[in-house]
Amino acid sequence: MSVTKRRLRQAAAVALVAVTALGAAAACGEAKPEAGAKPDxxxxxxxxxxxxxxLVKQYETANNIKIELRKTGDLGDYRNKLVRYLATGKGAGDVVALEEGIINEFKLNPANWVDLGQYASAGKSGEYLSWKWELGKTTDGKVIGFPTDVGSLAACYRRDLFEQAGMPFERDAVSASWPTWDKFIEVGLQYKAKTGKGMVDSLTSVTNAVLFQHTGDLFYDKDDNLYNPAVKPADRKPTDLIAANSPAVKAAWDTSVKIHNAGIAAKTATWSPEWSAGFKQGTFAVTMCPSWMLxxxxxxxxxxNSGKWDVAAVPGxxxxxxxxxxxxxxxSKxxxxxxxxxxxLTNATSQVTAFKKSGPLPTNKTALASTDFTGYTNPYFNNAPTAKVFGESVKNIQPVHLGPRHGSVKExxxxxxxxALMSGQLNADEAWAKFLNDVPSQGAF
Amino acid sequence: MSLSATTAPPPAASPEQAPRKPRLAHRLARFDLKASPYLYIAPFFIIFGIFGLYPIIRTVWMSLHNWNLIAPDRRSFIGLQNYVDLLSDDYFWNAVRNTVGIFLLATIPQILLALFLANTLNRGLRWRTFFRMAILVPNVTSVAAVGIVFGTLFQRDFGVINWVLSLISVDAIDWRNTTWGSWTAISVMVDWRWTGYNALIFLAAMQAIPRDLYESAAIDGASRWRQLWSITLPMIRPTLIFVVIISTIGGLQLFTEPLIFSGDSLGGNLRQFQTVAMYMFEKGIETTTTAGYGAAVAGMLFLMIIVASVLNFLLIRKSVR
Incomplete structure (x- = not known):
């Protein structure tokens, strides 16, 4: 080997090691900006x-700040990302959304969150539906979340498909045709007789609606117990689970089984690829619509398909x-x-703007009362007065206590x-047993 | 041949010049001689240390704890309890069963097909180079893309595969909600990606077989089929076993395809295609309170891979002799 070649190699080796070392040093020594510094x-x-x-664009120009909006489609994926950010201590957005099914889990560790109480604009705590504001607080009174929306319920249906089936298709007539879930099944049977297809998308769509039409415990009791606290841990049986005795869970389950037995579900599991494609293909004609679902x-x-969907009252x-x-x-830095x-983003005007854009229903009382909100009709949904439909029911919402891992138990x-019941993998009894069997491991925290 | 490479290189400076005052160049040369080999291999070991060794040690450490992912104050040492629990965890064994099942369903046809392809490409084929390159193309695509595209093909309602099946009047198959359907769909994804890669490796091994063996066999009147069984297969046996080892390791770690196919870590309503890696993900990442348990699943997966590799190693040693 020639001398020059060796020199070259020597230099290359030194450079390589230096670069590696530098990289390691840089990774450790990231400088923190001073407090109150203007964020990039x-x-x-x-x-x-x-x-x-x-809204983000509007805030950018008004405050001369750059804002990046990162959207994740699926809540499950979103939660996993958030967990990873919190576990590693970096990567999270400066503002993150927490859904009701997951916020309680994150509330268990208040140290991960900034107390927003100190930054709230004057009088903010009184501007919202009071139960909604309270749920954003930890047990020791720290405000970790500003309320965005509530998922007030309605039913989205395809007017064109109802019309083709020769059924009432105007929203008031549809609303009147299904005051209860039993009536809903009758309508579904009619639709099936005319078209041979399932009317509602999935069992879980109905389940989620029924689950929240009742008050009382769901999967946890008020003290976040999964089991009846009167039973000693050694004697616990699946039937001692709070979930096994909850009237809301029972009602949701029984309604779903009835719908399954009636055969009026199109068997497209909510969030599955068949479900997403089913919207375009008209596989089903009804899905339960919390406001954000619009x-x-x-x-x-x-x-x-603009104008083909419409919004009616939810049964039940x-x-x-x-x-x-x-x-x-x-x-956050x-x-x-x-x-x-x-x-x-959570003030009255912003909530109305967001509602008009994508449907999340305001929780700000000023927003709910403003004519800008109440007069709104949604052009995509055949000019349905969505603000009126959702806004009226919002006052009747009773807060339900959701335990720390509610989302996980539910999903x-x-x-x-x-x-599994819907796809025929299990019969109703087997499915119920499987549900109770899985609650403890999914609900433990 | 490989032995000589690991012995020390020949001395660079001659000892006769030793009494003189060592000059800078001389010292540099000595430094080069002694240290530079370590510097050359350092990048690998530094990177391996950071991204390979440290995570392994950390995972083992975590698996001995009741580990909360996002609340450092709620972690406690519990020894081997996670492993004890794991052994009586039905869902873990279900995942092991699924993983082995999908592995067999994917790998056996894959190796047969790869052998067939390699054997075909080994002949005097027109456009040979083109075909040899082309079979590797699927391997270059991203796993996630494969998962998404095949997930669409295997849809129940509007999937292409069910449409094709409907042409020969087969009823729509619910690929996701049946055990065999889901295993088949995932196996197809794995095979689509890896068959060509394995075929190329087989082809390389086949090219190394001396031509005269075939010539003398042909003179003796051996058919092509006989030549394949009596010459090709015995001669490429070490390669075959190498491919089996690599497929085993890959198969046991199967994760992305079923995860995307499922849309979550459950692998179907009844976990009918949840693999061990998915279960590790469910317990270790998705459930913040059971990260230690998830780490224990990772530990068991590590053990399973070692056992499989040792078995394969014993086989290879026997066959090479």
Missing amino acids: KLIVDTFGEFGYED GIVKANSGDA GSGNWGGSWLAVPAQ YQSEAAKLADF KAFEAALN
């Missing part, structure tokens, strides 16, 4: 459709499915700026069992 960019993490696109129905159905009375808060993770942004135990 704020990141907002949301899932589903929050309708923040225009944006998802629209996104899945596409512009070609008002209830709440979903709804979120905006929180600021303690790892620009906490006060982030809190200001969260404050802005991985309850809905999985119902989907």
Whole structure:
């Protein structure tokens, strides 16, 4: 080997090691900006459709700040990302959305979150539905989330398909045809007789609606017990689970089984690819619509189906499915700026703008009362007076206590069992047993 | 041959010049001689240490704890309890069964097909180079893309596969909600991606077989089929076993395809295609309170892979002799 070649190699080796060392040093020594420094960019993490696109642009120009909106479609994926950010201490957005099914789990560790109480604009705590505001607080009174929306319930239906089936298709007539779930099944049987197809998308769509039309415990009791506290841990049987004795869970289950037996479900599991495609293809004619679902129905159905969907009253009375808060993770470098942004995104005017864009229903009382909101009709949904439909039922919503891992129990135990029933993998008794069997592992915290 | 490479390189400086004052160049040369080999291999070991060794040690450490992912104050040492629980966990064994089942369903046809392809490409084929390159193309695509595209093909209502099946009047198959349907769909994804890769490896091994063996066999009147059984297969046996080892390791770690096919970590309503890696993900990442348990699943997966590799190693040693 020639000398020059060796020199070259020597230099290359030294350079390589130096670069590696430098990289390691750089990874450790990331400088923290001073408190109150002007942020280069704020990141907002949301899932589903929050309708923040225009609001963010508006805030950018008004405050000369860059904002990045990161959207994740599916709540489950979103939660996993958030967990990863919190576990590693970096990566989270400066403002993140927390849904009602997951917020309680995150509330268990208040250290991960900034107390927004200190940054809230004057009088903010009194502006919202009081139960909604309270749910955004930890047990020791720290405000970790500003309320965004509630998932007030309605039923989305395809007027064109109802019309083709020779059934009443105007929204008032449809609402009147299904005051109860039993009547809903009758309508479904009619639709099936005329078209040979299932009317409602899935069992879990109905289940989620029924679950929140009742008050009382769901999967946990008020003290977050999974089992009846009177039973000693050694003697616990599946029948001692709070879930096994909850009237709401029982009602939701029984209604679903009835619908399954009547054969009026199109058997497209909610959130599955068949479901998403089914919106365009008209596989089903009805899906239960919490307010935030409007944006998802629209996104899945596409512009070609504009005007074909309409919004009617939900069978069985008002209830709440979903709804979120905006929180600021303690790892954010620009906490006060982030809190200001969260404050802005949840104020009365912003909530109305977001509602018009994607459907999340305001929780701000001023927003709910404003004529800008109440007069709104949704052009995509055949000019349905969505504000009126959802806004009226919002006052009747009773807060339901959801335990720390409510979302996980609901999705991985309850809905999985119902989907297994729907697809014919299990019969009703087997599915119920499977549900109870899975509750303890999914609900433990 | 490989032995000589690991012995020390020949001395660079001659000892006769030793009494003189060592010059800088001389010292640099000595440094180069002694240290530079370590510097050359350092990048690998540094990167391996950071991204390989540290996570392994950390995972083992976590698996001995009741580990909360997002609340550092709620972690406690519990020894081997996670492993004890794991052994009586039905869902864990279900995942093991699924993983082995999908592995067999995917790998056996895959190796047969790869052998067939390699054997065909080994002949005097027109456009040979083109075909040899083309079979590797699926391997270049991203796993996630494969999962999404095949997930669409295997849809129940509007999937292409069910449409094709309907042409020969087969009823729509609910690929996701049946055990065999889901295993088949995932196996097809795995095979689509890896058959060509394995075929290329087989082809390389086949090319190394001396031509005259075939010539003399042909003179003796051996058919092509006989040549394949009596010459090709015995000669590529070490390669065959290498491919089996690599497929085993890959198969046991199967994750992305079923995860995307499922849409969540459950792998179907009844966990009918939840693999061990997915169960690890469910317990270790999705459930914040059971990260230690998830780490224990990772530990068991590690053990399973070691056992499988040792078995394969014993086989290979026997066959090479």
